[in-house]
Amino acid sequence: MVRLWQAxxxxxxxxxxxxxxxxxxxxxxxxPWVGDYPDARTVPVLLSAxxxxxxxxxxxxxxxxxxxxxxxxxHPDRPWVAISGDQALSLQGQGIPFLDARRTAVYLExxxxxxxxxxxxxxxxxxxxxxxxxxxxxVNAPLVVYCSGGDCEDSHMLAERLHRFGFNNxxxxxxxxxxxxxxxxxxxxxxxx
Amino acid sequence: MKSERSWWRSPWLSIRAQIxxxxxxxxxxxxxxxxxxxxxxxxxxxxxxxGSAVNAAALVLPWIEIWVGAALILGFWKRTAAWxxxxxxxxxxxxxxxxLVRGNPVNCGCFDLHAKDRPKAELLxxxxxxxxxxxxxxxxxxxxxxxxxxxxxxxx
Numbered sequence: 001m002v003r004l005w006q007a008x009x010x011x012x013x014x015x016x017x018x019x020x021x022x023x024x025x026x027x028x029x030x031x032p033w034v035g036d037y038p039d040a041r042t043v044p045v046l047l048s049a050x051x052x053x054x055x056x057x058x059x060x061x062x063x064x065x066x067x068x069x070x071x072x073x074x075h076p077d078r079p080w081v082a083i084s085g086d087q088a089l090s091l092q093g094q095g096i097p098f099l100d101a102r103r104t105a106v107y108l109e110x111x112x113x114x115x116x117x118x119x120x121x122x123x124x125x126x127x128x129x130x131x132x133x134x135x136x137x138x139v140n141a142p143l144v145v146y147c148s149g150g151d152c153e154d155s156h157m158l159a160e161r162l163h164r165f166g167f168n169n170x171x172x173x174x175x176x177x178x179x180x181x182x183x184x185x186x187x188x189x190x191x192x193x
Numbered sequence: 194m195k196s197e198r199s200w201w202r203s204p205w206l207s208i209r210a211q212i213x214x215x216x217x218x219x220x221x222x223x224x225x226x227x228x229x230x231x232x233x234x235x236x237x238x239x240x241x242x243x244g245s246a247v248n249a250a251a252l253v254l255p256w257i258e259i260w261v262g263a264a265l266i267l268g269f270w271k272r273t274a275a276w277x278x279x280x281x282x283x284x285x286x287x288x289x290x291x292x293l294v295r296g297n298p299v300n301c302g303c304f305d306l307h308a309k310d311r312p313k314a315e316l317l318x319x320x321x322x323x324x325x326x327x328x329x330x331x332x333x334x335x336x337x338x339x340x341x342x343x344x345x346x347x348x349x
Contacts, residue, residue: 018253039243
């Protein structure tokens with residue numbers, strides 16, 4: 001028979017150690033005890049409900065050099081819309097901020113030139129979003145969010161978080177960093193300058 | 194029959210099964226303790242827990258693993274540690290099986306939290322292999338429990 005007090009002691013010691021180690025961890029390794037993510041069990045439903053949708057274009061196809069950001073109107077009714085690599089390139093040319101949702105260590109290994117790190121899985125993410133506010137960034141202006149492409153959901157999760165903070169124009173670059181690299185577009189390594 | 198039973202419960206086998214099981218749990222815990230966000234991401238990908246519970250699980254589970262591992266390696270509370278390790282293995286097998294049935298490929302997150310993206314078919318094959326591996330580890334649990342039951346019966 002399992003001695004219940006021993007099992008309780010093991011679990012209690014584990015909780016105590018977890019508390020101490022989390023407290024001692026740096027911001028990149030620390031976790032809030034209560035996760036602030038979309039319900040993991042329903043994420044596939046959420047993603048399909050907000051399936052990648054073409055960004056409405058006012059007068060000309062997005063991605064055309066010189067395309068205005070007016071082509072990307074705010075979308076307060078949904079957290080994000082998807083954009084292609086061509087659109088992402090065009091937006092970068094217009095100086096639209098790029099937000100990298102991947103872990104800091106991955107960001108340091110290589111990221112889209114000029115992108116800012118907002119790792120959704122790290123405790124610094126909310127501070128990063130608040131910083132956007134402090135810098136006076138217009139909540140209705142476009143923000144390009146990306147991660148590792150493919151099945152990566154980090155960019156969608158970051159877009160949802162931004163949406164909850166009041167940012168109404170997150171554009172998810174679904175191809176993400178692998179697509180950008182494949183196109184031979186400018187990348188940077190290390191911390192942002 | 195009797196010799197088979199005595200081989201299964203031999204002290205030679207028992208000490209190795211106990212230390213092996215403890216080492217597996219301790220080795221699995223270390224990368225998770227060093228990088229809780231990566232483990233939280235792995236747990237999230239299993240799509241079994243509500244988003245609010247993911248972080249707490251990522252913080253506490255590795256420490257349970259390390260305490261179980263320490264108990265088995267150092268030889269205290271062996272039976273309790275073996276029961277907890279068995280329960281955790283069954284939990285892992287169950288989580289993998291549910292996702293196999295769903296066709297949702299996940300990285301196991303058992304020892305390596307930074308696995309590169311791989312094709313879906315490869316991930317699903319790995320999940321099957323991991324279930325077989327966990328079943329083999331469950332044999333170690335059974336061995337440790339059976340020996341400790343014997344010791345209890347003949348003890349003072």
